[in-house]
Amino acid sequence: MSTFRERVREAGGWYAWFNSRLIRVAGPAAVGPYESEPEPSRTDRACPLCGAPMSxxxxDRSGPKPLMTCPR
Known part of the structure; x- marks a missing residue:
């Protein structure tokens, strides 16, 4: 029977051994929110000041700082 140190070395080191054991217990990583609706495009998002769509x-980008004018 092999020792713990030999099993870790055969697995490719401490990180690889621990990661393989963790994946067996916790399962693979969750990749993304496939069941939710995608976020609206930036132009369809609501303005944080007035709530109207950003479109x-x-x-006005002619000055040193851009100025946004709300539609209301």
Whole structure:
């Protein structure tokens, strides 16, 4: 029977041994939220100030700082 140290070495080191044991217990990683709706595009998102869609706003980028004008 092999010792613990030999089994770890055969697995490729401490990290590989621990990771293989962890995956057996916890299962594979969750990859993404496949059951939820995708987020709306940036232009369809609500403005944090007025709540209207961002596509209804106007932006003035002629100065040093861009200025956003809400539609209301």
């Amino acid at each position: 209804e706003h106007t932006f």
